[in-house]
Amino acid sequence: MPELDGTFVEVETIVPDETGVEAGLDVVRSVLDSLDITSDDLTTEKYTDAVAARRS
Template sequence: MVTVPELEGTFIEVETLVEEADLSEGPAAVRGVLAELNISEDAFTTEQYTDAVIAHRSA
């Protein structure tokens, strides 16, 4: 979990480790953890913090 001073909100990164043959299981496992934390999919982003900060500074 991280907060970035220039960005609004708190961010959490969830990663998983799967065998190469089971790559399709990774996203489901991550979504399952986030669902247990009551984090809805509309809160998901793939944007990197650095890109978000650059965009914020450019605004």
């Protein structure tokens, strides 16, 4: 996204149903940890919202 500074990565996993959510989150956290990504690096902002904010 040319409007946004920095590097972004999405980490996703598939779980069979709601009972697998916690295990799935553990996997995602493990991947983030292996990439040295901390909770301070995380955002819940959508790309489209971030781009729209930069364009206005």
